[in-house]
Amino acid sequence: MQPDQNEPAGIYFHIPFCVKKCPYCDFYSTTDLALKEAFLKALMREMRMLCDFSFLFDTIYIGGGTPSVLTAEDIDKIIETTRQFFKISADVEITVEVNPGAVDQERFAGYKSAGVNRINIGAQSFQGINLEFLGRIHSEKDIIPAVKWARKAGFDNMGLDLIYGIPGQTRKSWLFDLQKAVDLKPEHLSCYMLTYESGTPMDKDRQEARFCPLPDNLVSDMFVSTIEFLSANNYVQYEISNFALVKSNKRADKRADKRDNMSKHNRKYWLSAPYIGLGPSAHSFVEPVRYWNTRNVIKYIKDVNEGRLPIEGKEVLSREQQMIEAISLGLRMTDGIKTDVFDKKFDVSFKKIFAETIAYLEEDGLIRLTENRCSLTRKGMLFADSITSMLI
């Protein structure tokens, strides 16, 4: 199965620096900011090495790490070099992730002049006690100014990230965070459940019983409350953790609003669309091949400077693996799996293969099957992982 060269692709840049490591995070980053200049030079070289990609790119996502440790000039250089080496669509979405504790008004204005048109702010919580538990560098007082500066700089496409399921949190205190977030009217909200990733300091503390995680039923209750609260406030869920603001009440306009405010870049991951990742630990996917860069910035710089692509691993997905991915990623989206597309792509009948399991899951109110779609119900989303494994 050859990749469709007509399908627009995405570019992801991993900026591997953080002011301080958060104990729950397993993304690759270092606090050695002295490496920044060498890293940026290597990133430009990596772009040059990859310039023969013939895809048209319609999303650029600068994530990390903490990309807002980069100056406006750094971001400008990254975007300018991207335009120099790759074919970029006229309506490209260019997102920068911002940490409210590592940004100021001037930086937002500079990012805007550099061509960034979408900002994603890692708010996480509006309560000091939660931010402290998460080990964040910002306080709740930093979030509102960051949003205001971004708006003042002209950003009309903004996302906020929040985390729930934090020890000590109650349903009421989570709803307080959601209310604070919707009061700011971001176009996009991501609400992530706190997970204890193996190997992180927070997971070690959990295993050593240094704190008490919230019971599963309370976390599930928070998940359901999130969907109910946000839908009452005009945010439409389009993926398990992601919500887009709709401003109009008319059905057709609502659909357009939702589409406009979704993260065009993140949708590529869930739809198995092509993307390339640059920087340490970044992953790339051009069906059926996935490969990923080294998780070490020093090795990354060395490899690139010596003319080698910094690739650490690669896998070629078999037809079965591609089917599994299409199911597990498709079920994350509220639109679900497009069964007609699935059938055409894999030359099978989705409904026939999974008839028995789907009938069972439908009876339990966990899955919904329509003419051309198979999606999880709200209840089903609570068991997304186990339902996926029943289907694969």
Ligand code: SF4
């Ligand atoms: S700031 Fe973000 S990337 Fe950096 S350690 Fe914290 S959660 Fe991870």
